[in-house]
Amino acid sequence: MSDRPVPPRSGAERYLAIRRPVEVGYWLITCLLSAVGNTTTTWMDVERLGLGFAAWEIASWESSSAAALLLLVPAMVWFTARWPVHLDNWHRRLPVYALASVIWSMLHVGLMVGMRKLVYAWHGEVYVFGDAFVYEYLKDVRTFLGIVVLLHGYRLLVRRLQGEASLLVAPDDDSPPVEPVERPARFLVRKLGREFLVAADDIERVQASGNYANLHVRGKVYPLRSTLAELQARLDPERFVRVHRSHLVNVTRIASIEPLDGGDARVHFDDGSAVPCSRRHREQLRTATAA
Structure with missing residues (x-):
């Protein structure tokens, strides 16, 4: 400790x-x-x-x-x-x-x-x-x-x-982009006039909220103006798996998976938080965690 x-x-x-x-x-x-x-x-x-x-x-x-x-x-x-x-x-x-x-x-x-x-x-x-x-x-x-x-x-x-997150974009000139635009490794977060970077691997889970996707990182939540489907398409599919229509999780941050009646499950994280996993996504989650 x-x-x-x-x-x-x-x-x-x-x-x-x-x-x-x-x-x-x-x-x-x-x-x-x-x-x-x-x-x-x-x-x-x-x-x-x-x-x-x-x-x-x-x-x-x-x-x-x-x-x-x-x-x-x-x-x-x-x-x-x-x-x-x-x-x-x-x-x-x-x-x-x-x-x-x-x-x-x-x-x-x-x-x-x-x-x-x-x-x-x-x-x-x-x-x-x-x-x-x-x-x-x-x-x-x-x-x-x-x-x-x-x-x-x-x-x-x-x-x-x-703080509000955004994707890093390519610069206006001909210099190489700071991050790959198609598969970003980091996100830019603006908070109270300051800017800092959040690594994609540090994202524990993502929750849909209307036209925003809330990035959960070390107990903090950063809204990103994007749908969950759009964001999922740009994240590493080996790490980020859809477990629910409103939830996307980083499989490397999962502490345990609790089976529930009816084929559903509950995904637990190290910080004590949990999100539901619907039955239709159980097999995909099982495959991702076993890899």
Whole structure:
């Protein structure tokens, strides 16, 4: 065992270690504050105008809207990760996002109205939504756009914090390339304004994440803008084997393979992490590890 002192983690690494609880907490607090704030301001308007709505009605309107939005956040996170917007594809993504905004608004309104009907029925009343979808959509599309911008901006920040990998490319002049472009031995990682190289052999596994392939290297994750199939075609096939539709592993980094019922398996690594291996890839993995 090495006696070298472990360097202190940077602020970025400390944040990345707790990012999931922070993200969940952000949405919970945001939706709660939205419900409370909107209920308060709507109640003040109702009192000022003398409209005569009960406090529970106003609370049900605003809290149902916030609760419906909170329920749809996972879908928004998945959608924006699956079809991210970049400078080179925004015009192709625009129709997809326009359609998604309509679907998102329909789901938001449907959940919201359903909750209100339950609350009104509990109070012996009947909630009537009426023909107000266009009005709600005009409000929802602004919220939808705000969430899209927020998620894309946040992911960009996270990639800057954890580092973002890219393939080394041939230089513009006639000098020989630094790396073989077809079969790269190293990847360039940019992190917080600095650049360093990651050896392909140091990659323990790769996980698909939308239009990105996350490179797992010594406990750190570096997103590479590539599909898993594209990256697999450029890595050494004797070392990197597909074990699942979302996972590619370096067979030299495998600690053990755990058989599971139904022909599937679980691949374990030295750092304690594990990924699934589907039945269709078992034989390929067995052959690669036996070589």
